[in-house]
Amino acid sequence: MNIVVCIKQVPGTTDVKISEKTNTLVREGVESIINPFDVYAIEEAIRIKEKVGGKVTILSMGPPQAKEAIKEAIAMGADEGILLSDRAFAGSDTWATGYTLSMGIKKISSFDLIICGKQAIDGDTAQVGPGVAEALGLPFVAYVRKVEEIKEGYIRCERMMEEGYEVIEMSLPALITVVKEINEPRLPSLKGMMRAKKAEIATWTAQDLSAEPANIGLTGSPTQVVKIFSPPARPGGEMILGEIGEQAEKLVARLRELKIV
Amino acid sequence: MEYFLTDEQKMIIELAHKIAVEKIAPVTEKYDESGEFPWDIVKVMSDADLFGLYIPEAYGGMGGGVMELVIAVEELSRICGGISLSLAATALGTFPILLFGTEEQKKKYLPPLAKGTKLAAFGLTEANAGSDASGIETTAKKDGDYYILNGTKQWITNGGEADTYTIIAMTDKKKGARGATAFILEKGMPGFSFGKKENKMGIRASATRELVFSDCKVHKNQILGREGMGFIVAMKTLDQSRPGVAAQALGIAQGAFDKAIEYARQRVQFGKPIISFQAVSHMLADMATQTEAARALVYECSRLIDSGAKDVSKLSAMAKVFASDVAMKVTIDAVQVFGGYGYMKEYPVEKMMRDAKITQIYEGTNQIQRNVIAQELIKEQASKK
Ligand SMILES: Cc1cc2nc3c(=O)[nH]c(=O)nc-3n(C[C@H](O)[C@H](O)[C@H](O)COP(=O)(O)OP(=O)(O)OC[C@H]3O[C@@H](n4cnc5c(N)ncnc54)[C@H](O)[C@@H]3O)c2cc1C
Numbered sequence: 041m042n043i044v045v046c047i048k049q050v051p052g053t054t055d056v057k058i059s060e061k062t063n064t065l066v067r068e069g070v071e072s073i074i075n076p077f078d079v080y081a082i083e084e085a086i087r088i089k090e091k092v093g094g095k096v097t098i099l100s101m102g103p104p105q106a107k108e109a110i111k112e113a114i115a116m117g118a119d120e121g122i123l124l125s126d127r128a129f130a131g132s133d134t135w136a137t138g139y140t141l142s143m144g145i146k147k148i149s150s151f152d153l154i155i156c157g158k159q160a161i162d163g164d165t166a167q168v169g170p171g172v173a174e175a176l177g178l179p180f181v182a183y184v185r186k187v188e189e190i191k192e193g194y195i196r197c198e199r200m201m202e203e204g205y206e207v208i209e210m211s212l213p214a215l216i217t218v219v220k221e222i223n224e225p226r227l228p229s230l231k232g233m234m235r236a237k238k239a240e241i242a243t244w245t246a247q248d249l250s251a252e253p254a255n256i257g258l259t260g261s262p263t264q265v266v267k268i269f270s271p272p273a274r275p276g277g278e279m280i281l282g283e284i285g286e287q288a289e290k291l292v293a294r295l296r297e298l299k300i301v
Numbered sequence: 302m303e304y305f306l307t308d309e310q311k312m313i314i315e316l317a318h319k320i321a322v323e324k325i326a327p328v329t330e331k332y333d334e335s336g337e338f339p340w341d342i343v344k345v346m347s348d349a350d351l352f353g354l355y356i357p358e359a360y361g362g363m364g365g366g367v368m369e370l371v372i373a374v375e376e377l378s379r380i381c382g383g384i385s386l387s388l389a390a391t392a393l394g395t396f397p398i399l400l401f402g403t404e405e406q407k408k409k410y411l412p413p414l415a416k417g418t419k420l421a422a423f424g425l426t427e428a429n430a431g432s433d434a435s436g437i438e439t440t441a442k443k444d445g446d447y448y449i450l451n452g453t454k455q456w457i458t459n460g461g462e463a464d465t466y467t468i469i470a471m472t473d474k475k476k477g478a479r480g481a482t483a484f485i486l487e488k489g490m491p492g493f494s495f496g497k498k499e500n501k502m503g504i505r506a507s508a509t510r511e512l513v514f515s516d517c518k519v520h521k522n523q524i525l526g527r528e529g530m531g532f533i534v535a536m537k538t539l540d541q542s543r544p545g546v547a548a549q550a551l552g553i554a555q556g557a558f559d560k561a562i563e564y565a566r567q568r569v570q571f572g573k574p575i576i577s578f579q580a581v582s583h584m585l586a587d588m589a590t591q592t593e594a595a596r597a598l599v600y601e602c603s604r605l606i607d608s609g610a611k612d613v614s615k616l617s618a619m620a621k622v623f624a625s626d627v628a629m630k631v632t633i634d635a636v637q638v639f640g641g642y643g644y645m646k647e648y649p650v651e652k653m654m655r656d657a658k659i660t661q662i663y664e665g666t667n668q669i670q671r672n673v674i675a676q677e678l679i680k681e682q683a684s685k686k
């Protein structure tokens with residue numbers, strides 16, 4: 041079973057700043073971590089490998105320092121990693137990111153399962169996983185909370201719903217995105233950390249991927265970010281006090297005053 | 302301070318720190334209350350390869366030495382000096398096999414200990430033989446190719462939880478110190494059972510238990526070294542393992558200091574953070590100085606042992622005495638810095654103060670360590686003339 045896990049390096053703080061010039065995140069001086077949901081994806085991939093054998097390849101698109109995130113995944117037990125890095129990828133939206141990752145996966149060529157975290161904590165769109173599957177023309181299940189069975193050409197998993205869950209069967213190759221209920225990620229091992237330190241992370245550019253220039257980076261991104269801002273805090277509501285009857289009267293009077301009724 | 306650690310040693314610290322903060326910190330209080338054995342954390346440490354740090358690669362370990370063990374124990378003890386002992390005491394039970402085991406014994410016993418799927422323990426102390434180990438009364442009577450063990454060991458760390466035990470018993474009382482022999486025993490052997498589990502002041506997450514031998518039949522292949530070498534095995538083992546206790550003490554001291562300085566910066570009395578009072582800041586200055594001095598001594602001693610030096614008793618005793626006295630003093634001061642809060646179980650430092658005390662007592666009390674240091678000094682002086 042060859043598994044590809046797509047991971048993203050994100051700022052490890054909730055106190056993110058947004059550049060007024062570029063409308064993107066300011067990453068300088070901020071500690072980076074693996075997107076927390078992706079850690080569950082890595083763990084699930086390693087568990088599947090431990091059960092049925094195979095190889096876990098980590099794939100990430102990002103600046104050169106994203107190699108650190110890939111190495112962390114190797115320290116946990118992934119076998120190898122590939123970084124898609126090119127100035128031409130800068131400014132990618134979810135569509136362009138999905139396209140670029142799909143080109144990376146095509147180049148990896150031999151894979152049965154792709155696992156992504158359900159969403160990244162910086163963008164919070166939950167679109168990239170499904171986007172990759174669409175770009176590759178593969179079936180996918182999002183919000184997987186359990187892999188019940190997996191074997192050559194077949195997976196059965198549970199998709200988490202608002203209430204309860206669905207059991208879905210799917211043929212492989214396919215893509216799943218996972219929620220944090222799926223497992224408890226392990227810490228790295230010392231042997232893993234030593235392997236990660238020595239690991240060579242291949243870097244593939246737009247040219248290596250034979251990516252269509254019109255589909256990557258800012259040019260390939262249909263989404264245009266006009267402005268990013270923190271919405272003002274909601275002002276506190278108005279409390280109407282008194283006996284029930286009294287409250288009702290005051291409420292109606294207030295609604296009339298506001299010309300709502 | 303710069304200790305010129307290797308990249309690998311820095312990795313060990315990073316990993317042990319992660320385990321301590323993410324896995325151990327949430328459960329220290331639970332295990333301190335219940336006194337249960339923390340098998341879930343042992344599993345985490347085992348998956349992380351920590352049990353193999355000081356064991357050669359040929360036996361499934363990571364190929365490091367005492368220094369690698371010490372930095373891991375220190376880092377874990379910053380958060381819990383009780384849970385970290387499952388690792389340090391396994392090392393205590395493993396050193397005799399590493400130092401005196403035959404190739405066959407090493408191949409059989411070391412791999413599961415290196416993986417951490419099995420734990421080890423070391424049994425010397427008895428009810429009437431503590432500081433004076435020569436007073437042990439457990440006997441091993443020769444019977445053909447076997448020895449028959451009878452007696453009770455007391456206060457054995459990892460007792461009942463470990464699978465592999467190194468035991469010192471008298472094979473020939475008449476020969477005195479030359480009449481003791483070290484055996485490897487396995488949990489589950491007929492005639493080998495466990496007695497009372499102690500209810501302790503501190504390190505409550507560590508199991509301290511009696512080992513009971515009644516006509517326990519052990520094959521002569523289980524002897525470590527030769528018959529009559531029991532006390533040599535014990536003394537050489539303790540020389541190697543003392544830096545581990547010292548590291549436990551060092552970690553507890555560092556952990557208490559970490560909490561104290563954080564608290565002193567945020568606690569406001571008389572309109573100012575208490576750290577702005579010289580009486581408090583000088584206390585913190587002393588705590589930091591003593592802890593750093595202990596670290597320098599413990600690391601130096603560990604490196605000396607790893608260099609293969611023969612005579613390590615003096616430095617090993619010095620490291621143990623100094624680090625454990627520092628741990629006691631620093632934890633008492635940490636409680637003082639916390640004021641009334643420090644006395645409360647809701648705050649972490651009262652546990653650290655209870656945990657620190659044992660480091661002045663076991664693996665040779667600090668009085669006995671000073672005896673060892675003094676004897677070595679006298680020897681050194683005598684050899685000068
Ligand atoms: C929690 C715990 C875990 C332990 N784990 C282990 C273990 O895993 N394996 C093991 O074999 N043992 C273990 N021990 C035993 C420990 O090593 C002994 O408690 C220790 O060696 C002291 O012996 P004692 O308690 O009998 O004290 P004693 O020897 O009775 O000493 C009492 C006091 O007299 C002092 N004293 C004694 N003789 C002298 C002297 N000649 N000069 C100056 N002062 C002296 C001592 O320093 C001490 O202050 C453990 C003990 C505890 C409490």
Ligand SMILES: Cc1cc2nc3c(=O)[nH]c(=O)nc-3n(C[C@H](O)[C@H](O)[C@H](O)COP(=O)(O)OP(=O)(O)OC[C@H]3O[C@@H](n4cnc5c(N)ncnc54)[C@H](O)[C@@H]3O)c2cc1C
Pocket residue numbers: 568570571575578579580581637638639640641642644
């Ligand atoms: C078991 C227990 C029973 C108690 N019983 C009672 C009771 O019956 N009635 C009651 O009223 N109180 C009681 N107390 C409260 C006790 O008197 C206070 O805990 C004590 O006065 C210290 O105050 P604090 O804990 O707030 O420490 P803090 O005042 O926060 O002190 C923290 C540390 O800073 C130091 N410090 C503070 N200010 C200065 C300064 N200006 N210069 C130098 N050092 C300074 C302190 O010495 C201490 O080391 C009790 C406390 C305990 C733990």
